[in-house]
Amino acid sequence: MSILTRPILEINLQNLIDNYKNLQKLCSPAEAAAVVKDNAYSLGAPEVSKALYDFAKCRTFFVAHAVEGATIAPLLPDAKIYVLQGIGEDSADLIKKHHLFPVITSWDMFEFWKENRIPSIKPAVYIETGLNRLGFREKDLPRFSEKDKQEFGLVISHLACADTKEHFMNQHQLQKFIELKNLYFPKLKASLSASDGAFLGNDFCFDMVRLGAALYGINTAPYRQNQMKAVVTVKAPVLQISDLEKGEFVGYGATYRAASNKKLAIVSIGYGDGIPRSLSNIGKVYFKTFGQLHEARIIGKISMDNIICDVTEISGLQVGDLAIVLDSDYTLDDIGRDAGTIGYEVLSRLGKNPRYKRIIIPAT
């Protein structure tokens, strides 16, 4: 028996590289760019980018903010780093300093770019095809002069429903992208898809695919078995095992009441560590005892630092044993579904707490 207190976040960079190479094949001959925004979906953009650069020869990266690009640019000497939120008064300095490539999304931003142009940088132009988020609307495009168009080095758009193979939006956006690209930016390299789009077929890949969620193990094509390896594993130690008597309550708000005598394990991880509180009384963890995997339900409200699990039926469990919170059998997608959200949001939270004991399995 051990006494352990810290949750553990394990990041497998070799699996990340394997995922990249698999996706690269799927996209080929399009270039496979890596999306490392939100600090590589919370896992650490410097480590993730460097692994992709060194072990998979990835040379194009996408971040959301210039301040994110600044953390990786010094590690990736001849890479191109695009900034999806573009350029503004609060990011122009960093974009210049680190030689980042802004994605220009509107006329207002394009005017700003022309006043703050950086020699040797050719930004991307983002055209809107149906997501109705950022990007130039179709009616804006005729305003571009021939000279304006020469500012850009890449034309991109983004799919709204690519995780649903038969969704009508996919063909609609594909045709719109082809139409607008051919009409206004026929000479530019083009990129329409993120990971989910790559699974829709080669038509969707153009010159470059922007690989994000799937790199990190998320199933971005949920209509088929996940082809990706798990990149993140989360475990947390049992701090205490206690009896709970019939009729007793558990956790904040006394939302759980025992219908019979129970055995509880208090596990040292909570919503502060990114475990969605919506898993209260719903979620589960796994324990391995005597070589067998056992499911244990989370009971009561999840608190900031702890979850409470029903381990009544699990014999041989000891203090210091590790609860498996996330792994290749209970995935980001599973947790997202159980928590009423998506694996992307779960992943984005997990790596953000520095109190995790972080184990990085390097790529080779």
Add this chain to the structure above:
Amino acid sequence: MSILTRPILEINLQNLIDNYKNLQKLCSPAEAAAVVKDNAYSLGAPEVSKALYDFAKCRTFFVAHAVEGATIAPLLPDAKIYVLQGIGEDSADLIKKHHLFPVITSWDMFEFWKENRIPSIKPAVYIETGLNRLGFREKDLPRFSEKDKQEFGLVISHLACADTKEHFMNQHQLQKFIELKNLYFPKLKASLSASDGAFLGNDFCFDMVRLGAALYGINTAPYRQNQMKAVVTVKAPVLQISDLEKGEFVGYGATYRAASNKKLAIVSIGYGDGIPRSLSNIGKVYFKTFGQLHEARIIGKISMDNIICDVTEISGLQVGDLAIVLDSDYTLDDIGRDAGTIGYEVLSRLGKNPRYKRIIIPAT
């Protein structure tokens, strides 16, 4: 008009100090300890602790993990820092090095403590009174010898339902705490309550109250008007304003369809910045134009870096204007309620993304 790209997190340390002093009066004559676990609920434990130490003479702090205590100990020379998750093989070194005070929660941990005792440190003993999370159960307590009891410097427990004034658990836990404390630890200083318990009355305050959520502006006594000042404000710039035609869709999964022509604002903040994705098609932000505050509904799915707001009815809005995502009028508690969770979880997420532009208003 400005072009701005980064969300802004403003932390008002003066309001934090004001909250502390107000709560201190409420608890008096009990000592007011500060709970700064989870990196001070994500706001930055070093800055928060130092402000409380310098401007409010706070000398007792609680963290969850030893690794959190290690980040603040060097800044707080003569403070006592308690570690709620206790001591184990993975934290004993840090506890010793930084002279932290572990909270001992079980017999197993107590045995570990006795084998790894640190001279001049008197840990706290945590007794369970109804939350059924960590802590010595009543039936364990007779095992303590008189010598064992002298190991400790403080006895604590924790309330399960203190945010509900009339909840039967409050009196139950209070009586149980008094009974067990008098029977087993009559000479120790005692602490039962966090912020929410302090509002239940002086009976609940004993020698020390552990002030957490209320310090940061959360209403921990939701049956009465919030007495706390807002400590966190979140704003994010409008990156783009666009028309949306009747029948068009918005965002991932095309979950929003316009029933009439609309005007959209794309705001540069998303779930990567801690905005709960469960606010998709439900949440709202505010804009100030011509001195008036206007509500704008979030439409479509919240994405990692952006939210899309319906600003059809708001005239005078410009690119670069700041959406008010959280402030003293639309509070952590409001967002928690709208997102189907509590303000605590919202707060715990907000400060965790380093890409925020952080503005700290110092205490004076």
